[in-house]
Amino acid sequence: MEAAAGAGGMEVVVFPWLAFGHMIPFLELSKRLAARGHAVTFVSTPRNLARLPPVPPHLSARLRFVSLPLPRVDGLPEGAESTADVPAEKIELVKKAMDGLAAPLTTFLADEAAVGRRPDWIIHDFCHHWLPPIADEHNVPCAAFLILQAAFVAFVGPRWANNMHPRAATEDFNVTPGWIPSPLTIAYRRHNEAESLASLFRTNASGVSDMDRAWGMFERCRLTIYRSCDEVDPGMFALLSDLLRRPAVPAGVLLPPAVADDGNRGKDELLRWLDEQPPKSVIYVALGSEAPLTRKSLHELALGLDLAGVRFLWALRTPAGLFDAGANDCSVLPDGFEERTRGRGMVQTGWVPQVKALAHPATGAFLTHCGWGSTVESFCFGLPLVMLPFTLDQPLVAQAMEEKGIGVEVARDDIDSSFDRDCVAAAVRRVMVDEEGKVLASNARKLQEVLADQVAQERYIDGLVEHLRRHRDDGCQ
Template identity: 25%
Template sequence: MSSGSDIVHVAFVPSAGFGHLGPCLRLAALFLRHQHCHVTLITPKPTVSLAESHLISRFCSSFPSQVSQIDFQLLPFDPSTENSSDPFWLQFERIRRSVHLLIPILSSLSPPLNALIHDISLISPMIPVSDSLAVPSYIYFVATARMFSFFSHLSVLDAANKQAQGHPASFIGDAVEIPGIRLPIPRSSIPPLLLQPGSLFEKIFMEDSPKLTKLDGIFINTFDEVEAEAMAALNSGKVVPGLPPAHAVGPFMPCEFEKAPEEENSDGSLMKWLDGQPEGSVVYICFGNRTATTREQVKEMAEGLLQSGYRFLWVVKLKMVDKEDDEDLEQVLEPEVMKKIKEKGLVVKTWVNQGEILGHSSVGGFVNHGGWNSIVESIWNGVPVLSWGQNGDQKITSEVAAESGAGIWPAEWGWGGEVVVKAEEIAKAVKEMMNNESLKLKVLQLKDAARNAAAVGGSCDIKIKTIIEELRKKKKKTVH
């Protein structure tokens, strides 16, 4: 590590899941673009998925002089003590129960830390850590500014409905109206687990929402051309009085460290297949790193893609955790369907570099799970989306995508797994996405805005640079 008073030393504490880790590392990379910034990455061990482990290794090896890594061994944890079977949410809780052990580790770092940036899921347990270290504390938020406005406004709604005893299922009516935001959020779009009293999701959200005012700032992977209204509402004090500054520092750019070696993935043959397809002719289908698709829905999706008439690249995931996904598609689909699929498309079950796929000229549309990381990547590459929320915040995110003009959202499909969407409906929606010329034009406009925001001298770059300078000034005041 370089020495001297100009060094700004920031520790990043990610949580569980590729969808939380990826944005954390991309945000860290934005800090590392600026001279005299050093990052210490705290990596909770063991990770849940192989994808997480591989990405951490590639990130650290990409910044050998600017990044230090500390493996953080988590405390033993009995999952039966929590009302959840989701391995990623259980890992959130395990990290939450362990982070107090970071105080002596972080206090011994040299040079001393100037700031802590941690995952949204770690607010309550990390505040005592930052207080003990006497350093500013920031969170990074992996979803939309609209979702963050809802999350932060929960504490206001709860305070106004004491008889509900902290359970959103009791105090959320048909819709949630958030001050400063025009469209209310319907109850049907609220994360289902938040409406299940006693769920681990509800517990974490309701414990952390009131603590947001104790933070020094919030980093959100968004930009004004997509979410100007929500960002203005957050920073006006309308959503929550006393909320710290919310910084739109997106879109988080794809980074070189995210490219896996050839031996780790199938991208070599995959990209060659894409090279052989006409421009804008391929539908890319992927429901993220945490979403397992039911066998019944896989069958309907296969038929729907074939009925659409378009070529397709389909990433199939039948289990939530990649280590456990050992079932072949041939075990799900009939032989004649598999034959047609191989004639029209390419199906993979391994890790893929989504950024490279979306950036390929042959890809003309993206069917996804409403994950904000995926939608931002699609905007970055000017590819329209068909967004089908599977769980969590993904209906709210799908609405943002549709309202901004980035894609379409068939709201009548409901949550993934709630009902089996038939092949005919899938084919119709895919055709709409691929044939809508006004949609294509709007996404290209958003692409230009995204690239401008992320460029050197763009809004994202300026905000990160300003924050680094503020931390440097605080450091000098402390030293003197």
């Protein structure tokens, strides 16, 4: 990559949504652009920048961080600057606060122009509907980086397609939309999953619906960029280019590279515990920090792991606001759970080095909510999946993984998507114990082998850079 650096480097500003599942892929994209000799400015709020992982020293001269103060919003807790800091019902207020960054961003761009440093591009997220008009005033083109599954973006569709094929009722999201060509089938199976999509079309506490945000962004950016590749989403980028009427560009899977032993392994209780387990014997369990769990569903998951009788490592992060303030995450587990599973199970609260846990030889499968970032990480380590999706793109990701033959979904109620311990145990045993699991693991390893081609993955970044150069001087489409 360093050989590609040199004269002709671009100035690129990246500006992710205030969620760590977005900030980390934006940071990985930033590092790859910086490694090619481009100057990258990563924009976020003070607390979020302080919580990002460090940048490799050899990139620090070309990757800087700019802090914009997040405005206060009534109802948003003091110090809350990301979705991880608030319960699910307050995420709309984080969007409202982020809309208040329009003025600081305008000042930042004016200050950059004053010192002769006009960006060549601003790469932003799905919710920045207000950003392209500001960028236009400074003659800076915009590209949207979407860290969601490409098929989900196609299912959501652009404004013109939704006007031609309106979806007024929740049930409309249970069928493939009219703009998706046959034989593709993309639709939600369960009522509450469809409702999670229907809610995106309604105005929320931020004053703007998520779909109006996305449509405004689609209509003003020059490119859309995806954390994906042809090997994962074959044919999807041509479809999205047609639907969105601008190039849809894959950036590759953007897996963080640091999975090697860094010399601190003996100090990490989690990795030390994994070292003591037999190869491929542990199912790693992680549902992210924003899964809409209830106390009952968390208990059913725990009791299902107990019933399954297999080794497990559970990265337990209860969403902010779910339980009493100050409660320890482990205090929400069922009575006696830790005693019954001691020796074959480990519950780790707080931050977990997920990439290292997935890469560990003892890890044999991944119980996941099917967030796209976690799913991509599972691809890169050849792990079969036990899938427990909740909302937005997650159910569509789970369906796609079933079709690829690399995962099974926990059986759920068709109306409210509830599940019980027996369904959890059955799905875990299908993957970890039964013969079916060997087929799933084989399919997952085949995909891993394809994505392990780092030359091919870096070629996607090179292709993105070429698109950025080619479309830099275009007029807005």
